[in-house]
Amino acid sequence: MPFVETYTYPQTRKRTSDSYVKFSPDHRVVLRMLDNQAKLIWKHWIPEANAGRGMMANCPNTASVRECPIEKSLVGLAKDDPKVIERRAKKRYVVNVLDRTPYTVCSSCNENTPKGKNCNNCQAALKGSQDYAPLNRVKLLESGPQLFATNLMQVEKLQKEDFPDNEITDYDIVFMTSGTGRERKIAATPQPPSDLEADALLDKETGEEQKRFDLDLLSEPSSIEEIELMLSGATIDEINAARGIA
Numbered sequence: 055m056p057f058v059e060t061y062t063y064p065q066t067r068k069r070t071s072d073s074y075v076k077f078s079p080d081h082r083v084v085l086r087m088l089d090n091q092a093k094l095i096w097k098h099w100i101p102e103a104n105a106g107r108g109m110m111a112n113c114p115n116t117a118s119v120r121e122c123p124i125e126k127s128l129v130g131l132a133k134d135d136p137k138v139i140e141r142r143a144k145k146r147y148v149v150n151v152l153d154r155t156p157y158t159v160c161s162s163c164n165e166n167t168p169k170g171k172n173c174n175n176c177q178a179a180l181k182g183s184q185d186y187a188p189l190n191r192v193k194l195l196e197s198g199p200q201l202f203a204t205n206l207m208q209v210e211k212l213q214k215e216d217f218p219d220n221e222i223t224d225y226d227i228v229f230m231t232s233g234t235g236r237e238r239k240i241a242a243t244p245q246p247p248s249d250l251e252a253d254a255l256l257d258k259e260t261g262e263e264q265k266r267f268d269l270d271l272l273s274e275p276s277s278i279e280e281i282e283l284m285l286s287g288a289t290i291d292e293i294n295a296a297r298g299i300a
């Protein structure tokens with residue numbers, strides 16, 4: 055793969071939910087994988103962090119170092135204790151993707167909205183005659199084993215039968231979502247291999263290649279100090295300030 059610029063450490067830490075792919079039953083999502091391999095990260099959900107809105111922390115435990123304050127707080131509790139179910143480290147996978155969901159400009163509110171029955175922003179009905187173009191924005195796809203180890207592995211396996219010479223980065227994948235919360239189901243369907251448009255990876259404003267996320271930075275273990283700040287309800291800004299990131 056040619057050299058691609060990645061976000062710096064402070065930029066990575068200050069990413070927002072806008073950087074992540076969101077699935078919705080209201081519209082299909084089309085993604086092109088940009089990395090061949092997703093990164094596995096063990097994460098804890100800390101509900102009291104970020105002034106009670108909750109945040110994820112990367113578990114600092116390794117095979118030899120067992121110093122994670124969250125794991126320590128769960129010692130002695132039963133496996134099915136609600137606190138254990140909520141807080142134990144869970145497998146998350148993360149990968150850079152190009153979000154190629156078809157978007158259009160809503161004629162009622164002039165905002166960009168994904169293809170669906172209604173505008174995502176003002177709920178006005180979208181006309182069938184709208185012009186749609188792929189969003190083509192680099193984002194992160196983060197999810198659990200259900201999506202990665204089951205759906206995407208299956209996609210790759212099926213696609214290899216028809217296109218043995220192609221990698222998962224060579225074709226778009228369409229994701230259809232049904233239901234929400236625990237009932238949510240996502241079906242992934244691969245499209246035939248295709249080249250991206252020449253400008254697909256460029257930033258629409260600067261014309262430069264869009265930066266990617268450094269998966270090693272994203273998977274860096276959270277420090278003990280940081281986890282303790284989260285447990286005391288600190289906000290993202292407070293946690294970044296404690297680490298010298300303005």
Ligand SMILES: [Zn+2]
Pocket residue numbers: 098112113114115122123124125143
């Ligand atoms: Zn942990």
Ligand SMILES: [Zn+2]
Pocket residue numbers: 160161162163164165167173174175176177178
């Ligand atoms: Zn609208």
